[in-house]
Amino acid sequence: MASAGTGKMTVNPDIAKERRNAGFHVENLTNFIYHGPERVRRRRYMQNIALQDPVMKDSKPWAFRTREEEYELSLRKQLHVLQRQKDLGITDEFDKFYYNEATAPNENNPVGLHFGMFIPTIEKHGTEEQKKKFVQPAKDLKIIGTYVQTELGHGTFIRGLETTATFDPKTQEFIVDTPTLSATKYWPGNLGKTVNYCILMAQLYSQGKCQGPHMFLCPLRDLTTHQSLPGVELGDIGPKFGFNANDNGYLRLNNFRIPRINMLMRYSKVLEDGTYVKPANSKLSYGSMVMIRASIVGAVSRALAQACVISVRYSAVRRQTEVSPGGPEAQILDYQTQQYKLFPLVATAYAYHFAGQAVQSNFLNISKEIEAGNLQQMPVLHALSAGLKAFSSWGASAGIEVCRMSCGGHGYSLASGLPKIYTNITPACTYEGENSVMMLQTARYLFECAMMVQKGQRLPDLVSYLSMDLSAKSCMTSDVALGCLVKAYQHRAARLTNAATAVVQRHINEGQKPTDAFNMASTQLTWAARAHCHQYVVKVFVTTVTEANIDDRTKAALTTLCKMYAVNGIMENLGEFLQDQFFNTDQVDILTRKMMTLLADVRPDAVALVDAFDYHDKVLDSCLGRYDGNVYYALYEYAKSSPLNEKDVLDSFHKYIKPLREGQATSSLPSRL
Numbered sequence: 022m023a024s025a026g027t028g029k030m031t032v033n034p035d036i037a038k039e040r041r042n043a044g045f046h047v048e049n050l051t052n053f054i055y056h057g058p059e060r061v062r063r064r065r066y067m068q069n070i071a072l073q074d075p076v077m078k079d080s081k082p083w084a085f086r087t088r089e090e091e092y093e094l095s096l097r098k099q100l101h102v103l104q105r106q107k108d109l110g111i112t113d114e115f116d117k118f119y120y121n122e123a124t125a126p127n128e129n130n131p132v133g134l135h136f137g138m139f140i141p142t143i144e145k146h147g148t149e150e151q152k153k154k155f156v157q158p159a160k161d162l163k164i165i166g167t168y169v170q171t172e173l174g175h176g177t178f179i180r181g182l183e184t185t186a187t188f189d190p191k192t193q194e195f196i197v198d199t200p201t202l203s204a205t206k207y208w209p210g211n212l213g214k215t216v217n218y219c220i221l222m223a224q225l226y227s228q229g230k231c232q233g234p235h236m237f238l239c240p241l242r243d244l245t246t247h248q249s250l251p252g253v254e255l256g257d258i259g260p261k262f263g264f265n266a267n268d269n270g271y272l273r274l275n276n277f278r279i280p281r282i283n284m285l286m287r288y289s290k291v292l293e294d295g296t297y298v299k300p301a302n303s304k305l306s307y308g309s310m311v312m313i314r315a316s317i318v319g320a321v322s323r324a325l326a327q328a329c330v331i332s333v334r335y336s337a338v339r340r341q342t343e344v345s346p347g348g349p350e351a352q353i354l355d356y357q358t359q360q361y362k363l364f365p366l367v368a369t370a371y372a373y374h375f376a377g378q379a380v381q382s383n384f385l386n387i388s389k390e391i392e393a394g395n396l397q398q399m400p401v402l403h404a405l406s407a408g409l410k411a412f413s414s415w416g417a418s419a420g421i422e423v424c425r426m427s428c429g430g431h432g433y434s435l436a437s438g439l440p441k442i443y444t445n446i447t448p449a450c451t452y453e454g455e456n457s458v459m460m461l462q463t464a465r466y467l468f469e470c471a472m473m474v475q476k477g478q479r480l481p482d483l484v485s486y487l488s489m490d491l492s493a494k495s496c497m498t499s500d501v502a503l504g505c506l507v508k509a510y511q512h513r514a515a516r517l518t519n520a521a522t523a524v525v526q527r528h529i530n531e532g533q534k535p536t537d538a539f540n541m542a543s544t545q546l547t548w549a550a551r552a553h554c555h556q557y558v559v560k561v562f563v564t565t566v567t568e569a570n571i572d573d574r575t576k577a578a579l580t581t582l583c584k585m586y587a588v589n590g591i592m593e594n595l596g597e598f599l600q601d602q603f604f605n606t607d608q609v610d611i612l613t614r615k616m617m618t619l620l621a622d623v624r625p626d627a628v629a630l631v632d633a634f635d636y637h638d639k640v641l642d643s644c645l646g647r648y649d650g651n652v653y654y655a656l657y658e659y660a661k662s663s664p665l666n667e668k669d670v671l672d673s674f675h676k677y678i679k680p681l682r683e684g685q686a687t688s689s690l691p692s693r694l
């Protein structure tokens with residue numbers, strides 16, 4: 022049974038009927054999504070412990086809290102959660118993840134980056150001595166840190182960072198400094214008020230030479246009083262589009278001294294005499310970003326999935342317009358246009374979920390090799406994680422906004438839960454590498470692969486399709502086979518890669534410098550990178566469905582979704598698929614008809630497909646997405662709890678409206694209108 026958490030209220034009959042009519046058993050799909058019944062049982066167990074904790078019971082909806090209240094509550098809850106997990110002996114990473122998902126839905130808490138980036142960066146980039154000195158105190162929250170890289174003047178261009186760390190061999194210290202206004206660190210999460218330490222990205226100077234950006238462990242506040250240290254100026258950057266519980270901060274350092282041991286020296290070193298020892302690959306210090314990029318794909322899939330749960334459930338209970346005069350009003354989910362808005366997004370949420378798992382597994386495998394000293398796969402991992410992060414965060418952001426609009430007026434209320442999901446996830450298009458810039462990194466890799474194809478060299482498996490015969494035509498027939506869909510995506514990506522590569526080469530042949538030629542082709546290069554990511558997501562979905570060890574009915578439902586994801590992507594990008602007549606017009610007709618058939622196929626399963634994500638009502642935190650479908654009751658209760666309703670007549674009436682009227686009464690206006 023999917024989680025309800027809705028007390029004794031009767032279930033809305035429309036949504037109850039949807040569940041009765043589903044063509045597959047929801048629990049089987051939930052088990053498939055979360056890797057088996059044992060994991061599902063454990064996930065629910067963890068979330069129930071979390072949600073039953075009295076500390077999690079909020080006195081009012083989050084939307085009615087000030088930013089200061091949100092920050093404080095989020096910090097209090099998260100520290101309580103950490104203690105509780107310790108008391109209960111919860112150490113498994115999955116257990117912790119699911120526990121946290123229930124306690125702070127769609128919110129980054131004030132110690133999130135401490136556990137998400139600060140500790141992992143020390144673990145990956147610190148020497149044994151540094152790990153011994155810093156990791157345990159960090160785990161015990163004696164030191165609390167974050168990842169401080171971005172400056173007012175530079176986020177994307179890391180080599181352009183201006184903060185300096187100059188080695189002083191006399192004192193065996195680095196002097197860290199903010200030489201200009203634009204060098205002020207700006208944006209790092211939890212920097213403003215929470216942390217007392219950070220990983221600082223700064224230009225390393227030793228023996229008078231700049232060695233580029235390196236990471237340093239930099240103390241910021243007194244460990245006892247929490248006062249900012251002399252030479253350190255920092256604070257919160259103020260309200261943002263979302264992330265209210267987060268104190269994103271600014272930081273200026275004034276010739277502040279830190280010991281030599283505080284440079285993270287696993288891969289690059291500064292010896293006592295100032296000699297610089299360079300790493301095997303200068304991009305090793307970008308490893309923490311790669312780690313987060315790989316995990317963002319899963320994070321955005323969860324956000325899109327939640328938005329789909331809310332909008333599909335709401336569309337099942339919302340009735341609007343008599344279809345025939347005098348007849349009953351239809352469930353809005355029965356309108357084909359509503360289905361066309363929502364069902365491809367449900368398919369996309371599944372597609373990103375499986376892609377997220379695949380990228381994560383690639384990341385873990387390649388990381389092991391990197392740890393063992395084999396750096397050969399670093400470019401593949403970088404290209405994959407950068408592109409997929411961009412592709413999926415763009416898709417999810419746009420999709421969540423469609424979900425919001427598909428709920429009509431009620432979608433615009435914070436009560437719907439959709440704005441919070443959106444504002445929390447859309448910055449993923451920006452942080453950890455602005456999306457266009459990330460796509461260009463993937464494109465750079467594709468360009469190099471295209472050059473290898475021209476030279477007849479063998480390509481890595483992930484991109485081997487780039488050497489396919491582009492004169493071939495589509496094998497698509499009316500059965501719309503999965504294999505043909507994959508081929509279509511590969512053909513499109515290979516053709517766009519070739520076309521963009523040819524543009525770069527043409528500009529170079531015409532005398533442009535390679536860097537200028539790349540810029541002149543960069544829009545087309547991003548089209549190629551986007552198409553490459555799209556084919557990866559389609560291929561992973563097809564492989565997952567084909568190899569799935571599940572019952573026939575669940576498999577059929579997933580196969581329908583997989584086809585919908587792939588066919589919809591073709592319809593949305595038809596020009597790119599048609600440009601070299603890979604598809605003929607009859608095949609486009611086949612795909613258009615198929616799309617409409619797929620909408621009808623998904624319709625009876627729609628609610629079950631979103632129920633299968635198994636999100637508890639408290640995690641969705643949405644009046645529209647309630648499991649029991651009692652949305653009007655919830656909206657009414659929400660409205661009544663608005664602080665503006667605490668008094669019937671507000672003071673502002675007495676201050677402004679009443680005097681205005683009294684003024685009017687004595688004016689020359691006629692006393693009767």
Ligand SMILES: CCCCC/C=C\C/C=C\C/C=C\C/C=C\C/C=C\CCCCC(=O)SCCNC(=O)CCNC(=O)[C@H](O)C(C)(C)COP(=O)(O)OP(=O)(O)OC[C@H]1O[C@@H](n2cnc3c(N)ncnc32)[C@H](O)[C@@H]1OP(=O)(O)O
Pocket residue numbers: 128129130133134136137138168170171176177178179180210304307308310311313316317320399400403451452453454455458462465466
């Ligand atoms: C409740 C939890 C709360 C928070 C939890 C946090 C984490 C939890 C765990 C999971 C998170 C999941 C989801 C996220 C949820 C919440 C997140 C909350 C907060 C967000 C935190 C955000 C933190 C940040 O934003 S940190 C700052 C990030 N900044 C960037 O990403 C900058 C982007 N810029 C770059 O990466 C680079 O500058 C560049 C654009 C790649 C260019 O680099 P440059 O050095 O200039 O390159 P150059 O031209 O010299 O050389 C290019 C050459 O190098 C190759 N290259 C580049 N990078 C890499 C790499 N990483 N690996 C390998 N190779 C690399 C590149 O391909 C070129 O190669 P070639 O010459 O073509 O061969």
Ligand SMILES: Cc1cc2nc3c(=O)[nH]c(=O)nc-3n(C[C@H](O)[C@H](O)[C@H](O)COP(=O)(O)OP(=O)(O)OC[C@H]3O[C@@H](n4cnc5c(N)ncnc54)[C@H](O)[C@@H]3O)c2cc1C
Pocket residue numbers: 134167168169170171174175176177178207208209210264269448451452453454455456457458461
């Ligand atoms: C919510 C949030 C949390 C954050 N948390 C952290 C954190 O914890 N730590 C941290 O260090 N930073 C953090 N950041 C900062 C974030 O990493 C940067 O904002 C991000 O890397 C983008 O850099 P930028 O702001 O300099 O964008 P810019 O690079 O200025 O981008 C502006 C525009 O210029 C374009 N552009 C820039 N360079 C190129 C190029 N080479 N080619 C083509 N187009 C280009 C971009 O595509 C974009 O359209 C956070 C940001 C946000 C919004």
